[in-house]
Structure formats: C-alpha cells, structure tokens
Amino acid sequence: MIFPKRLSAIVKTLAVVTAVAMPLAIAVSSSVDARPSSGGSRGTRTFSAPPTTRTAPNAAQPIERSMTQPGTKAPAAAPAGGGFFNRPGMGMLGGLAAGFLGAGLLGMLFGGGLFSGLGSLSSIFGLIIQLGLIYLVVRFAMSWWQRRNASANAPAYANASAVPGPTPSQDQGPLANARSGFGFGLGGGSNDAPLEIKPDDYDAFERLLGEVNTAWSNQDIAKLHTLATPEMVSYFTEDLNANKERGVVNTVSGVKLLQGDLAEAWREGPTDYATVALRYALVDKTVEQATGKIVEGSDTPTEVTDVWTFTRRPGSGWELSAIQYA
Structure with a gap:
C-alpha cells in the first residue's frame, strides 16, 4: 500500500x-540567557508556577536548580513545560x-x-x-x-x-508607582495575616535588581552575599567560575526598570516572600577576557522580563532568593 x-x-x-x-534549541536557549542564571528557592512554592501578571503574561520557566526538596512543595498546577513524564x-x-x-x-x-x-x-x-x-x-x-x-x-x-490563594496583580488596579513602574498589592499568605507589600518594599526590589546585576558584572562575590541568599550566591559563583574556565566575562550594564508588578506575596512562619515580575532594559554582553572581543550579546540595549522572588526574615532586609525567566 x-x-x-x-x-x-x-x-x-x-x-x-x-x-x-531539541539539542540545538537547548544550546540556543543557554547561550541567550548569559545574565545571572535562574534558580533558587521560593519556600513551599518553589516548584509551583507563580501567577502571571501584566508585566509577565506568560508562565515563568520552572526552577531547575534548587536546594529545596520537591516533597516540601505546596500543591499547585504543574509548571509550564513540565512534560507528560x-x-x-x-x-x-x-x-x-x-x-x-x-x-x-x-x-x-x-x-x-x-x-x-x-x-x-x-x-x-x-x-x-x-x-x-x-x-x-x-x-x-x-x-x-x-x-x-x-x-x-x-x-x-x-x-x-487551607491557604488562601494569592491575589493576582491584575486585580490590583492600575500601576500606582509611576516612578519605578511597580504596582502595589496585597499578597495571599498562609494562616498568618496577609503580607502587604508597601512602596518601600518596591523601592528595595528595584534597588536589588540593579545592585545584583552590578555585583555580577564585577564578579564581586562578597557584595552578592549582602544581596542574595547563600543558595543564590552559590549559583552565581558556579556560573562565574564556568565563565572563567571558558575565558570569558559576562557584563550587564545600563539596567533600568521599565515595568514591574506583584505576582504573589506570602508569609511562612517568620519569613516573608514576595515574587515580582520585572521588565527592564539592559546591555548584556559576553567578551573574551584576553581580547575583549564580544562573543555573545552586543552593546545594543535590549529588554528582558524576569520573575524574581525576594525573601525577608525578622530584623533583616529583603534579599534575592530565586530568579525565573519569563
């Protein structure tokens, strides 16, 4: 027949x-995302996809590197791209x-x-x-x-x-903070009182966005320890060492927040968590350490969208605990 x-x-x-x-697509994806790589922990929601927002209308990529054990995750829909098996x-x-x-x-x-x-x-x-x-x-x-x-x-x-679901940022009205581009919101919590994210918190998120990228570009591990959790610093260090072995340096400059809004905020015991979507402009390039030749990226500013999770413990300020690409 x-x-x-x-x-x-x-x-x-x-x-x-x-x-x-498939291998080609994976290789292309890994070369494009040269800036600080994804990974980290979001408490019991580490393996749950954060809600979409105006800034990040598409589902964030799942966290692939985390010290959180999968058995501790909260029940939620499987993150996009999980696959049948x-x-x-x-x-x-x-x-x-x-x-x-x-x-x-x-x-x-x-x-x-x-x-x-x-x-x-x-x-x-x-x-x-x-x-x-x-x-x-x-x-x-x-x-x-x-x-x-x-x-x-x-x-x-x-x-x-029994945990009430997070309040999506879409229901929080128009962006209220015109200076930084952040919208305000009240995040769903656990059995504790809901976690309110205030203007000072958004200012801290915007500051950390710039300072983390600057410390990454300067390969300043000591500074990163003051901005992120030990887990995130371990991933930064691993990636920076991998760049050294390749003989290249990745730099991120001209970081400017264009828009941001709250995906979810919650409290686990004494620890606060806030996941925000960030759309920002930057110049992202990777150069050969010996010659200064650009091997990835360019000097032309581009726009990217990430989903960052910040954590705060009593008596301490916010610090970066996870990055997911949107």
Whole structure:
C-alpha cells in the first residue's frame, strides 16, 4: 500500500527532525540567557508556577536548580513545560513508561514496530493499535500510581490546602508607582495575616535588581552575599567560575526598570516572600577576557522580563532568593 508507506516516511522524518532540533534549541536557549542564571528557592512554592501578571503574561520557566526538596512543595498546577513524564512522584514508573514509548517509536523508525514480528501491524492500522496500546497502558499505570500515593500525600498537604490563594496583580488596579513602574498589592499568605507589600518594599526590589546585576558584572562575590541568599550566591559563583574556565566575562550594564508588578506575596512562619515580575532594559554582553572581543550579546540595549522572588526574615532586609525567566 502506498499510503501507509508515505505515512511511515513522514513519521520517520519527524522523529529525526525532533531528535536533531531539541539539542540545538537547548544550546540556543543557554547561550541567550548569559545574565545571572535562574534558580533558587521560593519556600513551599518553589516548584509551583507563580501567577502571571501584566508585566509577565506568560508562565515563568520552572526552577531547575534548587536546594529545596520537591516533597516540601505546596500543591499547585504543574509548571509550564513540565512534560507528560515529568510529574512529581512518577520516578521509576515514568521512566518505564517513557522507555516503553521510546522503544515503540524507535522500532517504527528503523522499519519495525513495537510488535515487529507481527506482519499485520506493519500497516496503518498496526501503527494506530500500537499507539493506542501504549496510551492505555501508560494511562492505567499513572492512574494506579496516583491513587496509590493520594492517601500518603494528603497529610503533608493538609495545611497548605487551607491557604488562601494569592491575589493576582491584575486585580490590583492600575500601576500606582509611576516612578519605578511597580504596582502595589496585597499578597495571599498562609494562616498568618496577609503580607502587604508597601512602596518601600518596591523601592528595595528595584534597588536589588540593579545592585545584583552590578555585583555580577564585577564578579564581586562578597557584595552578592549582602544581596542574595547563600543558595543564590552559590549559583552565581558556579556560573562565574564556568565563565572563567571558558575565558570569558559576562557584563550587564545600563539596567533600568521599565515595568514591574506583584505576582504573589506570602508569609511562612517568620519569613516573608514576595515574587515580582520585572521588565527592564539592559546591555548584556559576553567578551573574551584576553581580547575583549564580544562573543555573545552586543552593546545594543535590549529588554528582558524576569520573575524574581525576594525573601525577608525578622530584623533583616529583603534579599534575592530565586530568579525565573519569563
């Protein structure tokens, strides 16, 4: 049959293109984001996507580097880009399901199939049956796994489920702070009183945006220790050392906040958290340390949007605890 052969060729071509394009996309993404990299902790909300805002209407990228254990997260919708097999708690089961699906696709790619020994499955109907079986088996296994863990996870999430949701910045009216571009807001908290973010707090966020980028450009680890949590400083140090090994220096200059608003603010015991969306202008470039030649970025100002989380403990000021790209 001509039609099944053409369909098989299309499937094979798509599989090859995907395999080649994914590493390239990852490489491009990593080279574009040369400024201070993402990572950190947002307390119990570390692995929960912060609400979108006017400044950052798209979901923030998930935090990939964190010292917070996944088991301590608060229940929330899975962050964008998590993927079908990246659901928390799947572990070995997710790996088996992915391997099962991969085996079938590879079999089709090289001319066979999941049940290549059965000649009848070489047709289009065989392809549909294979995909249907894979879907049913994986769905059944995942449903069983979720039911199995539902009762075990209920006590850990009991308190968090009673937490009122954060007040989105979209409902907070027009931007009230024209000087810095920040909107005011009252963040949802835990069982404690709601955390109110005041004008002085927004001034601190704007100041930290500039000072963190300046300290990063100057490779001033000591200064970063006064601006960010020890966890964030460890990531900054790791990235700066990686640049040194490459023989390059990344500098960020001309940082100017253009717009910012509150995504959520809450309190966990004595610790305050505030996640804000920041759109700002900057000159971001990476140069060879020996020659000064620009290898990434340029001298032309650009605009970027990030989601930064700040934390504050009693008797201390705000400090940076997480960065997520928007």
